[in-house]
Amino acid sequence: MLTVNSIKNGIVIDHIKAGLGIKIFKILELDKINSAVCLLMNVQSKKLGKKDIIKIENVVDIDFTILGILDPNITINVIKDEVIVEKKKLKLPERVENILRCKNPRCVTSIEKYIDQVFYLVDSKKGEYRCMYCDEIYALSEV
Amino acid sequence: MLKGRHLLDPMDFSLEEIEEILNLGEKISKNPEKFSKACQGKILATLFYEPSTRTRFSFEAAMLRLGGQVIGFSEPNSSSVAKGESIADTIRTIACYADIAVIRHPKEGAPRVAAMYSKIPVINAGDGGHQHPTQTLTDLLTIKSLKGRLSNLTIGLCGDLKFGRTVHSLIKAMSRYKDNKFILISPKELRVPDYIKREVLQKNNIEFLEVERIEDVIEKLDILYMTRVQRERFFNEEEYLRLKDSYILDNSKLKNAKEDMIILHPLPRVNEIAVEVDEDKRAKYFEQAKYGMFVRMALIIKLLGVEEC
Known part of the structure; x- marks a missing residue:
């Protein structure tokens, strides 16, 4: 070992x-x-x-x-x-850059590839984040 | 201070800032000629990545009535966008030529990207099904001018309340004023999304009622805001046929409405308001389009920070 x-x-x-x-x-x-x-x-x-x-x-x-x-x-x-x-103890960060990816096909991040993927914490208990561009809300398990 | 700011989301501005824009909008609506030189020497760029004649005309007319000039494209094929230019590069180039930019784009959040790279104020003129803040300002100025207040009103919203971004923005905006009540008139399938009910209405203890038929509530309303119900939004044809007539406003449905109720619609109308209603003095949707231009004039003046005349 x-x-x-x-x-x-x-x-x-x-x-x-x-x-x-x-x-x-x-x-x-x-x-x-x-x-x-x-x-x-x-x-x-x-x-x-x-x-x-x-x-x-x-x-x-x-x-x-x-x-x-x-x-x-x-x-x-x-x-x-x-x-x-x-x-x-780990806490969920308020803002996350380039770790999560937005899955909304209507989001501008789907075509403008050079921009940072930015998410904001919406609900720390549920672990929900909101895309800064299209406002789509995701549970962490989804993104 | 609104000078140099962007308008991307209807909630970007505080109540005081909105008040400032609406007050100026009202002043302009009463005497537009007085402002005919306010933006002399200034250029507005209209970047329309998808066609929208109405919104573009409203912005262009607003700038021209302020004595400014307009450049831009009305569909991406006629611009460098067709060659694959990024939003960032387009706005950085346009900012060299113009003093303020208006952008409409099919992708949600595109105006925010433009704003991130822009040295000049950027106004969101609609990004997919996401936001359309100048429509909200239009609605607010119309209500303020025609009802004399933005508080203590019973607002009926009718039609597609699930997908209609105009409706969601209006609920959010009117929820910021005191003692407003909402009556939400729609088929079950097209009700206001839960998050709006939870995060906006219930959170702020705002009274609201959900019903299926206009006739049942029309006598209570100060404002009736109509939107279009599209056939493809229904789960089945039967439901559509059963409910479609409930969402067409005609003179018979208006019978019990208050004398001073106002009927609004973001336009374009298809068949949700019968043509006979146009003659009713309560029909204000074309006037609303005019207020849309006045409020855009006020917004341009404020974001450019030019002297008010």
Whole structure:
């Protein structure tokens, strides 16, 4: 079995749905930071069966709000001296750019491909977002 | 401050800003000649990606009556759009030539894209089935001018209330004023969408009633706003045949209406208002078209920030 050492200081993004880790890695642009980063894929999990994990050493100031959209079950642990000092709860971001795509064929985004896909949070309980251009409302599971 | 702003959604402006436009619209309607030089030296660009003679004429007439000039296209095939130019590039180029732009587009949200890239004010003149804010301003100016107020009115909306964007915008706009009531007259299949009832009417504790027949409620109305019921919107032919006559306004249905009720329609009318009604003094839909031009004149003056005469 593959083993990776625990980190002393930094962040562990845990309980990522298997297969989503690489997407999160790209969205957070972890390839551009200078610290040690580790992406573990298909790790055994009691809760999920399989899961992905990302460990980032010595960095704590990353904006994770976007992750709430991708997978609300993700947990973010802030590690200090090998101890979890904070568990960050994910909230749905108010505004999302270029993560969700509008499916309305009448929406201008269907023809003007260069514009940003922008959505605003309408209902955080229901996880509903509104397209900035056509006002169509979607549940997260739809987009 | 309205100078330099865009108008994309009827709710973009505050009540005070709408008041400012309507007051000027009323002033213009009483003495249009006084404003005949207000926009001298200014150019309005009309970018019509789909044909709409009525709206385009209304905007062009508005600018010409203000002493300004007009450039533009009335269908995309006669413009660089046919060569595949993006909305962003078109508006950036037009902004070099004109002082204000009006855009009509079949895609929802296209005017917002134009506004994002524009240095000049952009007015949405209809984007698919989405928004048509100057129609809402037209309706507001008509009601204010003919009824003398925008509050304490019982407004009957009749016809296709499900897909009619004009109706949705009018409900939202009139809900901002005190003590208005709505009577929603439509077949069950074409009722106002739930989100409007929930988010606009119920949320603001606004009284409303849903009925199927004009005759049952006409005596209560201060305003009857007619829209077209299209055959293809019905689920079955039987229902259409059963209900279609309920949504055609004629003199017999007007029998019990108040003397000072006004009949409005965004036009074009097909058959939902019988021609005989045109002679009734309560028929105000052609006057409404005139108010549409006056309110567009007021809007152009405000967005350009030119001196009011």
